[in-house]
Amino acid sequence: MPFTLEALAAGRTIDPGWAQALAPVGQEIDRMASFLQAETRAGRTWLPAPENVFRAFAEPFDDVRVLVVGQDPYPSPGHPIGLAFAAEAHVRPLPRSLANIGRELHDDVGVTAATGDLSPWSGQGVLLLNRVLTVQAGLAGSHRRRGWERVTEQAIRALVARDRPLVAILWGKDAGTLRPLLGDTPVIESAHPSPLSARRGFFGSKPFSRANAYLVRAGAAPVDWTLR
Numbered sequence: 001m002p003f004t005l006e007a008l009a010a011g012r013t014i015d016p017g018w019a020q021a022l023a024p025v026g027q028e029i030d031r032m033a034s035f036l037q038a039e040t041r042a043g044r045t046w047l048p049a050p051e052n053v054f055r056a057f058a059e060p061f062d063d064v065r066v067l068v069v070g071q072d073p074y075p076s077p078g079h080p081i082g083l084a085f086a087a088e089a090h091v092r093p094l095p096r097s098l099a100n101i102g103r104e105l106h107d108d109v110g111v112t113a114a115t116g117d118l119s120p121w122s123g124q125g126v127l128l129l130n131r132v133l134t135v136q137a138g139l140a141g142s143h144r145r146r147g148w149e150r151v152t153e154q155a156i157r158a159l160v161a162r163d164r165p166l167v168a169i170l171w172g173k174d175a176g177t178l179r180p181l182l183g184d185t186p187v188i189e190s191a192h193p194s195p196l197s198a199r200r201g202f203f204g205s206k207p208f209s210r211a212n213a214y215l216v217r218a219g220a221a222p223v224d225w226t227l228r
Helices: 005-010 016-021 023-041 096-109 148-161 207-217
Strands: 066-070 126-130 167-171 187-190
Touching: 005 016, 005 023, 016 023, 016 148, 023 148, 066 148, 096 207, 126 148, 167 207, 187 207
Parallel strands: 066 126, 066 167, 167 187
Antiparallel strands: none
């Protein structure tokens, strides 16, 4: 898994703007590459597929207008695609958090999600960012506190530092700990869509329409939340 920040940028795995934004944590990215190589040598499978680890950073840095923060990838092989909360289009049944997101999406803006593939949102300037970019297969949370948090926190700081409209959607307590990094960025915060907490404030929170309202007030175009 020979990735470095320079290699990712050269291979156009990530957007050049993101390569510049992540430059301050280039050494952390190198260390995470070494960590994943060691996991592979030890026979521990990790997810998502190597080509998808940095998928969240493939779209232009300057185009991001909505930040959605997740925790870590789904630990089931064949599920994660490198975008927070999203899953491969063929996955059935949907992860329950993702199913709850689909329910709120329909109730809020009338969009029906035919699959769990949320990648169309990326092209709309929605950054689906997990705080931790990899996970050991079958073991949720297994790569937390290994170094990814420094990388993704730098990504958030860089977004906030731009002079561009941005709205942050924070679901759950873990995502909520990032609020101090967001400065004056409008924040939509609620319970996590997990079945353990969705009924305690996620359902009915209307994050999609509220995000668009913030964007319009800031003079930016609203997001088309349609999933095709």
